[in-house]
Amino acid sequence: MSQNEAGKPRVRFAPSPTGKLHLGGARTAIFNWAFARATGGTFVLRIEDTDPTRSTEENEGIILRAMRWLGLDWDEGPEVGGPYGPYRQSERYDFYDELIERLLAEGKAYYCFCSPEQLEADRKAAQERKDPFQGYQRRCRNIDPAEAARRAASGEPCVVRLKVPDGRGDVVVRDLIHGDVVFNAKELDDFVIRRTDGTPTYNFVVVADDIAMKMTHIIRGDDHVSNTPRQVLVYEALGAPTPIFAHVPMILGPDGKKLSKRHGATSVEEWRDDGYESEALVNCLALLSWSLDDKTTIIPREVLGREFSLERVSKNPAVFDPKKLLWMNGEYLQAKSDEEFAREVLEPSLVAAGLEERGCVDARPEWFSLLAQILKPRTKLAPEAAGLARFLYGELPEMDGKAERKGLGNERARPSLKAAKAALLGLESWEGDAIDAALEPLPDELGIKKRDFYQAIRVAETGSLASPPLGPSLQLLGKDRALKRLDASLEIAG
């Protein structure tokens, strides 16, 4: 097996730039990255852009951005270079051509002049006579090479097929997750490696590149297992050692079908744009078909990059659960310090909602620190923060109709508000604890249930039946506004 200078693994993530990074692809990328980091190996990013219709520079940018956001840094690849570039397949056509010519010359591949119609007819016929083998019938396999070359040179449309060696018995795929998977070479087609238009096919280029880039382990989705024996044949034809494979199970939607658009957000940029923490997404995705041990669920990227092992990847496909992601996102938010929470969650959210300007945290660090304290345990997703903090903005709160009725539309409201106003008016220290202390004896004095008393105050101050604790909330509001809000509600209270 080929290895890098240090004898360490070399792995790659090889997406085709189709416009977004799917969760399945992201998870494959995560496993490759984590494996490389955990083993001290090399993580290569290669762009498989042999399909010119979908592959644009813009789409490639999307992938690179998503990878960076996920925190999956690559050692070799676009923009960072490396000793085995270029790392874009569209820039390697000459290389592939050279290899194909070599296989042709060595008799390991041959020209095929069959038309699509011919192929289709053959397939139908095989079906009709119930032939278990419905692949290519090898019509052109025995054309004299010299003559075939002449016809090809003369411009006759043709493809190049890889010749499955006669007598090649079982093809064994060594797979770290599935164990040895055995295929009978007789089931394998002489498959196309170069199309009529001269472009090489995926099953060929992927191997050509993996050899050239000295990959030691191929970690990819389960949907590739059936193609692997074909690729093994390419390794052999090219005279290269076969790498070790690790086919990871697919990710499914809630209905058990392969994850796709109709399951909702399936690309990492959608989750990013919804405000999820990249580390939470990585953690959640890593836990699909992989586990650290029997109980750990919170696994920061850094730990993943230290502890990941292919031995602990399971064989079962996994259903992606957005609820778990949301919970995990909350866990990562809780783990932030108040300052981080203020800067990374509060400020962006409030700015996006038009409630604050950039730089607000720097301008009022203490205020934001308090806000972070009370909002952190209530925030599962960054953008929610603005909604929770909205009541702090504007002179008077946006009054919720139902809250107004329940909180202010009864005979307890008025005395509660008046008493609160009186108690707060004379307060010297406008600080959460002091505010709480001032309000605390009032319900008893008034003979009103705590619940009713605080509900009236809460609605008056926040316009809502649910809010963070009143003490710190009023502190954040400031004395003037807090009193003004009580006054305003006294006007409408029964």
Add this chain to the structure above:
RNA sequence: GGCCCGUUCGUCUAGAGGCCUAGGACAUCGCCCUCUCAAGGCGGAGAUCGCCGGUUCGAAUCCGGCACGGGCUACCA
């Protein structure tokens, strides 16, 4: 059709012959805390380990068959 893969609570998983009367997490339910909403703490319910046979003193774990699901079988990647 052929070939390949997979099958443990609703979901993610632990489990590599006795530690399993199957453990953890999410979701769910209840209780506690409490001025609301969260957070937190405690607890409950939830899996005849796809089915049927076999091996064994003993099987979720090993073997075989079946069922179901998925993948591949392209001049897509």
